[in-house]
Amino acid sequence: MPRNTGRDKEVVDLVSDEDGDGVDVCQNKHSLTGSRPKAKTSRRLNNALPSSHLPPKKRFNRLSYSRRQKINKDKLDTEIFELCMEDLWTCIDPENKSDYAYFDSSWFNMYMNGIDKSNILRWIKAKKIFSRQYVYVPVVGWGRWRLLVLCNFGETSYLGTEKGPRMLLLDSLKATEQTRLRTTINRFVVDILKNEEREESEQFINQVELEFPEVPRQSGDDCGIYVLYFVYCFLVIKELGEDLSKLDALFDPEELENLEYIRKDIHSYREKRDPKIAE
Numbered sequence: 001m002p003r004n005t006g007r008d009k010e011v012v013d014l015v016s017d018e019d020g021d022g023v024d025v026c027q028n029k030h031s032l033t034g035s036r037p038k039a040k041t042s043r044r045l046n047n048a049l050p051s052s053h054l055p056p057k058k059r060f061n062r063l064s065y066s067r068r069q070k071i072n073k074d075k076l077d078t079e080i081f082e083l084c085m086e087d088l089w090t091c092i093d094p095e096n097k098s099d100y101a102y103f104d105s106s107w108f109n110m111y112m113n114g115i116d117k118s119n120i121l122r123w124i125k126a127k128k129i130f131s132r133q134y135v136y137v138p139v140v141g142w143g144r145w146r147l148l149v150l151c152n153f154g155e156t157s158y159l160g161t162e163k164g165p166r167m168l169l170l171d172s173l174k175a176t177e178q179t180r181l182r183t184t185i186n187r188f189v190v191d192i193l194k195n196e197e198r199e200e201s202e203q204f205i206n207q208v209e210l211e212f213p214e215v216p217r218q219s220g221d222d223c224g225i226y227v228l229y230f231v232y233c234f235l236v237i238k239e240l241g242e243d244l245s246k247l248d249a250l251f252d253p254e255e256l257e258n259l260e261y262i263r264k265d266i267h268s269y270r271e272k273r274d275p276k277i278a279e
Helices: 041-045 062-070 078-091 094-099 107-112 117-125 178-196 201-207 223-236 247-251 253-278
Strands: 100-102 134-141 144-151 166-170
Touching: 078 100, 078 134, 078 223, 078 253, 094 100, 107 117, 107 134, 107 178, 117 178, 134 178, 134 223, 144 178, 144 223, 166 178, 166 223, 178 201, 223 247, 223 253, 247 253
Parallel strands: 100 134
Antiparallel strands: 134 144, 144 166
């Protein structure tokens, strides 16, 4: 990941739109265990956050703390989201880990704003997305979190079939700007294809349309939490299938309980972290 190279990482600060703190996500499926196990993240995050994840100290003065206190605790910033994603990744069966990849939550926003595009495309190339079954792209923009899922991008011989490449945008508030999203995401994918020097890029983009499937709807300012829930479901629900014909599994009442566990863990961590920030 680029953040480990010593470069200053672009942080998408959504204090006024999607800010918040919290983490402690990964657990075994509640529906399989019958009771909620102890989450793995809590062992690490009951202590201070690793310094590599902390925003600049100047953010943490009393004025910014007071401001944060007024913001809905369901809102996530990219720093906390990244910690959550790292823990979600521990849910994957080690034998299947090579089937999945995810992008840093700042990359799409940086690309959209024309920041460091060449490096972003280089980092994406290192993800080897054409050898993956699913690639998860947090779409942070327009004051919202959404999840773009790139499915079977390497299966170009199956273009136009259920096993072929697909692009799904999961939006817990239902996209009202579908045309703008489609245009930006298509341009993003075209640039990825060109950077990879894929011969079938024109055919690919003409046949693989961005889809907007029905997903559970958010209840407040918790779109970031829903994105984590969607990723969790893709990682652990076998019933989704390779052709994604059973996306309605996202609505299963037992699965939706996991969304509330994610929410509670995030709230619990915020309660422990905020007083320390205020000092």
